[in-house]
Amino acid sequence: MAENILDNLIMKRESKSYVDSLHAILTHTGQFQGSKIVLAGYTGMAFKLSVHRRLLPMSVTAYGQWGEAHRPGVDNLGIFTIWDGGRTRHSTFGYYQQDAVNWVRRSIDEGTGVIYWIPEFGVIHGYDDSDRIFYVQDGWSKEPQILLYDNFGLNFTGFWYCQVFGDQVRIPEQQMLLESLRLAIEDWDIPYRLLPDQNIASGRKAYDVWVEALRSGDFDESGAGYILESFCHSRTEIRMYLQGVRGIWNELDQACACYEQLGTLIDQMKGYMVQQENRRVLRPDTTEDLAQVLVKAKALEEQAIDYFRVISRKYPDRKRSTIPRWGAHSAR
Numbered sequence: 001m002a003e004n005i006l007d008n009l010i011m012k013r014e015s016k017s018y019v020d021s022l023h024a025i026l027t028h029t030g031q032f033q034g035s036k037i038v039l040a041g042y043t044g045m046a047f048k049l050s051v052h053r054r055l056l057p058m059s060v061t062a063y064g065q066w067g068e069a070h071r072p073g074v075d076n077l078g079i080f081t082i083w084d085g086g087r088t089r090h091s092t093f094g095y096y097q098q099d100a101v102n103w104v105r106r107s108i109d110e111g112t113g114v115i116y117w118i119p120e121f122g123v124i125h126g127y128d129d130s131d132r133i134f135y136v137q138d139g140w141s142k143e144p145q146i147l148l149y150d151n152f153g154l155n156f157t158g159f160w161y162c163q164v165f166g167d168q169v170r171i172p173e174q175q176m177l178l179e180s181l182r183l184a185i186e187d188w189d190i191p192y193r194l195l196p197d198q199n200i201a202s203g204r205k206a207y208d209v210w211v212e213a214l215r216s217g218d219f220d221e222s223g224a225g226y227i228l229e230s231f232c233h234s235r236t237e238i239r240m241y242l243q244g245v246r247g248i249w250n251e252l253d254q255a256c257a258c259y260e261q262l263g264t265l266i267d268q269m270k271g272y273m274v275q276q277e278n279r280r281v282l283r284p285d286t287t288e289d290l291a292q293v294l295v296k297a298k299a300l301e302e303q304a305i306d307y308f309r310v311i312s313r314k315y316p317d318r319k320r321s322t323i324p325r326w327g328a329h330s331a332r
Helices: 017-029 036-042 057-061 066-076 093-109 173-189 203-216 221-243 250-270 284-313
Strands: 003-005 050-052 079-087 114-117 121-128 133-137 145-148 159-168 200-202 273-276 279-282
Touching (some): 003 093, 017 036, 017 114, 017 121, 017 159, 036 221, 050 057, 057 221, 066 079, 066 173, 079 093, 093 121, 093 159, 173 203, 200 203, 203 284, 221 250, 221 273, 221 279, 221 284, 250 284, 279 284
Antiparallel strands (some): 003 121, 114 121, 114 159
């Protein structure tokens, strides 16, 4: 019976849980040498914003069908990836579960960790066949969680997801930067990523839903704090990402200036939260103030995205302008 644990693969929660997981895996394999801020930028993950109409905590990870939402960002790094996931209530889940257990073990044997929905996202970094368990890092605790093979994919959300990574081709940094701006434009323009459900909005529409929820007073307290905390962090990541690539395009410098102004608003927003036990919550007397600041933030981000559009139009975009002979959607 085999056992294999990947040493020196350490996931720490600092960004979106997917970025934290991806960074831990790719720095361990040597496929990425930059900071989490750069990774969040290149993959477009920093730009993702999704908000439930009642500000539920799940908003932060409800930015689309995960496999399709994550693929473009990993593609932009030039890395081969395969994922699987779905609903555990499906009658075929048991078969997919056993198959996934096998290819997760294979990835560990090849020296590469696996992204796994706990929830939120974490990293499988080892296994022990004798006890039929995986070792999983959630980024919060120094000690790994124990996951039985038989419980793989089972959690209170009813969804399961895992993703493995393979070889890499080199993509020029400026090309990755340009594609990240295009991913930002896409996320900004698409209002609903989980159609036909319209309870969760994305991009610019997410701002509107957020403001409406605050002004209605009908929202989840815990979620309101978590969404705001995540927002403040991701928009800070964007600002720092753009600061690191100044001088390439004038419009990019102008977009960076917009996010720097947004940074001033973020300083205000942070003052609207207080620590309550192990979580940050929104102060109840600040909902209207926050709503007004979010309106200003939306305008600044809209302006920044418009600068991205100007840059994008300067270069051919084969990914979005070339239509396959079978139509706009690939065969399945």
